[in-house]
Amino acid sequence: MQITMIGIDHSKASIAYRELFSFTKAGAMEAMKYMKEKFELSGCVLLSTCNRTELWISSGEKAHIPPYEMLCEVKKINRKQYGEFFVEREGKEAVDHLLRLTCGLNSKIFGEDQIISQVREALALSRKCGCEDMVLEKVFQTAIAAAKKVKSTVRLTAVDQSIAYKGVQLLKEELGGLKGVRCLIIGNGQMGKLIANALTSHGADVTMTLRKRMHGQEEQGSIVPEHCSMLPYEERHSALEESKVVISATLSPHFTLKKEEVQSVLSEEKKRVWMDLAVPRDIDPTLNHTFGISIYDIDTMGQTACDSENDLQVKEALNILNQYAECVARWFAFRKQVPQVKRITALAAEDTKCRIGEPIETLVLDQKDGKELTKAIEAAAEKSVGKLLYGLRDTLSPDLWQTCMNALEDAAKKDTLKTGSRKDRYEGKRK
Structure with a gap:
């Protein structure tokens, strides 16, 4: 199989290292177009999520430089610094990894569902910028189909362990309950909405930020989840003092909460739980343990190990994945x-x-x-x-x-x- 991937994820690298190699959607498209042309690739896909960044490439001949060096060139990072945090896979090993990954078996939050959408979106971005090819299309589409089959036939977790669920559980443990607790959510993307809905379902008083202009249009209250109040993004600091919980989940490449700005608006020392669900991080980590703030990031919210309750289900899932892997192997062999x-x-x-x-x-x-x-x-x-x-x-x-x-x-x-x-x-x- 003429397919290779290189990846950095939560299993070997902390968020401080992962965020160095993270991409926004626009950044991923720009990087894919650059790499395909510069390194004469047949196709490439960039998968960038909170817990991982993976570069997938296919070519008629082996690339003349390793994919890790391609990533470093795009990011303008010294290739001698971070190689130990990356894993490279080829052929069948790479395909098996993608199959497991897409159905949540390799996720930090075991069995989570979001990864299917993230894999699908990565392929869609590659198509959009003309960087996909027949090989990557086949492998990614098979992984998505396999994940759907697993999700529809196997229960990988005893409970819903999405990031939103884990966040709510952590907050309940820290605060003893959420009814009436004032929560500020910075960012109204998919992640922000998930956590907002989870919090309101437990009786929390939720405010969500909204930028005044989005994609050239005036602010729209309809995109704020039901039972949440809206606050202009620019006024987010005004709600910090009264909010016991602050959650930031944006795609911003910069801090949404900087230490110097936060210190100027906080006065009372009290228990505060802040969650940073972004990569790269949204909240300045030096704020941890100041003004009673406890900061949790994506690395503190999940587990990769399969517990005994899931052993049988995992075996069933792997049997399904093996069938799809065999289909891919036959497809490659028939080429x-x-x-x-x-x-x-x-x-x-x-x-x-x-x-x-x-x-x-x-x-x-x-x-x-x-x-x-x-x-x-x-x-x-x-x-x-x-x-x-x-x-x-x-x-x-x-x-x-x-x-x-x-x-x-x-x-x-x-x-x-x-x-x-x-x-x-x-x-x-x-x-």
Whole structure:
């Protein structure tokens, strides 16, 4: 398999290192376009989430520099500094990793559901900037389909362990309850809305920030979840003193809460729980343990180990993933037959053209229409024969592929229609 990935994640690197290699959506698209052109890649996908950054590449030949060095060049980071935090995988190992990852088996919060959307979005971004290819498309689409199958048939967790759920549970443990607790959420993206809905369902008093202008439009209260009040983003500091809980989850590359700004608005020393659910981080970490603040980030909210309750479910999930992995392996293996498939379909199209030439000439068509009809029939013949040949990938044992293809090509090459003139053949057929 001509596929390679390099990744940094929570299993080997703290958030301080992961955030160095994180990307916004716009940044990921810019980076993919740069790498595809600069390093002459067939395709590439960048997956950047709170817990990981992964670069996936495919090429006809092995890339002339390691993918880790590609990332470092894009980020303008010294490649000698952080290599120990990365893992590189190729071929089957890479595919198996993506299958496990997409259904939540490799997530910090075991079995979480968001990763499916994140993988799908990474592929969509690659398509949008013209950086996907057939190989990556096949691998990522298979991983998404496998994850859906696992999620619909296997219960990987005894309870819902999404980040929102874990956040609420942590707050309940810290504060003893959430009813009436004033909470400020900075950021009204997907993560912000998830945590806001979770908090309001437990009776918390939630305020969410909203920028005055979003994508050129005036602020819209409709995008703030029900039962939440709205506060302009620029006024976020005014709500800090009265908020026992502050949660920041934005895509900003800079701190949303800086130490010098926060210290100027906080006065009373009291128990405060702040959560930073962003990568790179939103909250200045030096604020921890000042003014009674306890800061939790994404690294303190989850676990990767499977507990005994999930052992049986994990085995069932892995059985499903193995089936999808086998499908990918067959797809890659069959790619060696593709040139021969193309030769056979071309021969079939030529044969069809010979067979329909005389009948088309008898039709009342001008020269242009006749050529277009002939081309359409040739294309249909290629597709029809191609469908049958590619179907052998899933219906025939791999050790018979080559024998079958050779026999079909030999049969397609037989000159069965080239004895006598085309007119004689046609007239003979009519008789």
